Every structure is written in structure tokens, then in C-alpha cells.
Amino acid sequence: MNEQDVDRRLSELLARPSSPPDPAFVDRVLLAARIEQQFRAARRRSLRRALVDCGAAIAVGATFYFMSQMSGAVADGVILPGGPAMAGLVMLLLWGAVALPISRDRGLGRAT
Amino acid sequence: MLARRAAAGELAAFAELVRVHEPRLRALLRRLAGDVGDDLAQETFVAAWRAAATWRGESSYFTWLARIGWRQFLSHQRRQRKTEPLDEAAQLPVEPQDERRAAIEQAMARLPERERMAALLCFASGHSHSEAAMIMDVPLGTLKSLVARARQRLVATLEDAQ
Numbered sequence: 589m590n591e592q593d594v595d596r597r598l599s600e601l602l603a604r605p606s607s608p609p610d611p612a613f614v615d616r617v618l619l620a621a622r623i624e625q626q627f628r629a630a631r632r633r634s635l636r637r638a639l640v641d642c643g644a645a646i647a648v649g650a651t652f653y654f655m656s657q658m659s660g661a662v663a664d665g666v667i668l669p670g671g672p673a674m675a676g677l678v679m680l681l682l683w684g685a686v687a688l689p690i691s692r693d694r695g696l697g698r699a700t
Numbered sequence: 701m702l703a704r705r706a707a708a709g710e711l712a713a714f715a716e717l718v719r720v721h722e723p724r725l726r727a728l729l730r731r732l733a734g735d736v737g738d739d740l741a742q743e744t745f746v747a748a749w750r751a752a753a754t755w756r757g758e759s760s761y762f763t764w765l766a767r768i769g770w771r772q773f774l775s776h777q778r779r780q781r782k783t784e785p786l787d788e789a790a791q792l793p794v795e796p797q798d799e800r801r802a803a804i805e806q807a808m809a810r811l812p813e814r815e816r817m818a819a820l821l822c823f824a825s826g827h828s829h830s831e832a833a834m835i836m837d838v839p840l841g842t843l844k845s846l847v848a849r850a851r852q853r854l855v856a857t858l859e860d861a862q
Contacts, residue, residue: 591851595823598854601804602824607723617718617742621711621749628750 640686647682651675703761706752714752718745721762728825729769731808732817733776740776744769759834763827767835770817777813800861807857811850814838818846819854 654675668674702720705713725744730737747768755764808816814836821832833843 594851594855597858598804598819598823598851599826601801601858602808602819604727604824607727609719609723610726613722613726613738613742614715614718617722617745618711618715620742620746621714624746624750625711 640689644683644686647686648679651679651682654678703755703757706749707755709752714749717761721765724762724825725765725769728766728820729773731820731824732813733773736776740769740772743772747772759831763831763835766821766825766827767837770835770837773813773817800858803857803861804854807854811853815846815850815853818843819850822847823850823854 702713702717706717722741722745726738726741729740729744733740744765748765751768755761808819811819817836818832821827821835822829827835829843829847830840832847833840836843836846838846
């Protein structure tokens with residue numbers, strides 16, 4: 589017997605009839621795939637949230653930095669561009685920009 | 701095409717691919733890994749779903765799945781720290797029809813895992829050497845050596861059985 593004949597003989601001996609699909613196995617795989625999909629979506633949301641939180645922390649830190657740079661007395665009713673009132677306003681705006689989209693995502697802004 | 705739709709994240713298309721390929725993949729992994737073959741097949745499909753977007757159509761979908769399955773098997777072996785041949789009882793999920801088949805199935809169970817996979821792909825599944833090399837991620841020459849060694853051992857078993 590040459591090599592091709594040997595291979596053919598081995599193929600015959602090792603061949604198995606194909607089995608029909610197993611619906612239970614398919615269901616298990618699809619359940620695992622759905623869980624995987626949901627897990628990925630949750631991970632993406634967590635990452636986005638972490639980035640937003642980092643942005644907020646940086647904003648607060650920057651505000652305090654501006655405030656620490658403030659010097660000298662300011663007359664009543666005067667808002668200096670680099671003064672504490674402006675820093676507070678900036679912080680408030682940043683907080684709004686950061687926090688409001690999160691509230692919308694979580695459905696907190698919706699009427700119940 | 702189902703594979704492209706699955707690559708785009710369509711779960712229904714992936715479900716159809718699982719239905720089409722699971723009997724063959726499970727049969728391959730059961731014969732490769734014994735009792736854990738079904739678990740490996742499930743892990744393979746989940747890994748395929750996770751990596752669905754990376755499918756480029758360079759090979760058939762089954763070849764791609766078999767490649768993932770082979771990697772799953774290797775990492776399972778590493779986790780189990782098992783290097784010895786599989787338990788023969790666990791390796792024989794179906795009843796052989798005659799003595800020769802029984803002998804060759806037992807010889808398959810005794811083969812080292814790389815030779816067993818090469819023999820399964822080239823003899824039992826009908827893959828070409830180049831496809832088998834792609835699945836096992838080895839150079840073509842290495843695959844041919846694995847097949848030659850497996851052939852030698854299986855032929856010796858057949859001669860003993862006669």
C-alpha cells in the first residue's frame with residue numbers, strides 16, 4: 589500500500605457519521621453569548637462613567653487650583669475673571685455638563 | 701453571508717452558524733479532548749462570538765472555529781497541567797463497529813495531543829495539510845511531520861490488529 593492508500597484506509601476507519609444538531613447545546617451557547625454581550629455593554633458603560641468621573645475630578649481640582657492662585661482683595665460686586673466667584677461659576681457649569689448627561693442616561697431626568 | 705452578519709454583531713446570524721457547525725466541532729473536540737470536549741466547544745463558540753468582528757473570511761468559518769477550538773484545548777491543557785495521553789475510556793464516546801476501529805480509536809487516544817489533532821484534521825475531518833497547519837498554527841513542514849508520525853503509529857496499530 590502506498591501513502592495515499594494508507595491515508596484513505598485511515599480516513600475510512602476514523603470516519604464517523606455526522607450527528608444531528610443538539611438544540612440544548614445551541615441554546616446554552618446562545619445564552620452564554622447573550623451574557624457576554626451584556627457584560628461587554630456594562631463594561632463599556634463603566635468605562636465611560638469612569639472617564640466622566642475623571643473629568644469631574646479634574647474640573648474640581650482645576651477650580652481649586654484657580655482659587656489658590658487668587659490674590660488680593662476684591663471690591664463688593666466685582667467678579668474678576670480669575671476670582672473665586674468665576675471659579676465657582678465654572679465649577680457649577682462643569683458639574684452641570686458632567687452630571688446631567690449621566691442623570692439622563694440613568695433615567696433620573698424622566699418623569700415617573 | 702452569515703459570518704459577515706455575525707461579524708457585524710448580529711446574534712441571530714451567529715446562532716445559525718452555531719447550529720450549522722456545532723455537530724462537527726463538538727465531534728472534533730470530543731475526540732481530541734474526551735469528556736471535556738463539549739465544554740471546550742461551548743468555550744470555543746463564546747470566544748468566536750467575542751472575536752466575531754475579527755473574522756476576515758480568509759478561511760472557511762469552520763477552519764476559523766477549529767483554530768479557536770485548538771487554542772482553547774491548549775489553554776485547557778495548560779490549566780490542567782496535563783501532558784500525559786488522555787484516559788482511553790474517556791476518549792471513546794462512541795462504540796466502534798469492529799476490532800479494527802476499536803484498535804485505531806485506542807491508538808488515537810494514545811497519540812500525543814499534537815499528533816492526535818493532526819490525524820483528526822487530516823484523516824477524520826478531511827482537511828488539507830495547509831488548512832490543518834493553519835488551524836494548529838504550525839508551519840506546513842511541522843504539520844506534515846506530525847501527520848507522518850501519527851500515520852506511522854496508527855499503521856503499526858493496524859498491523860498488530862491483523
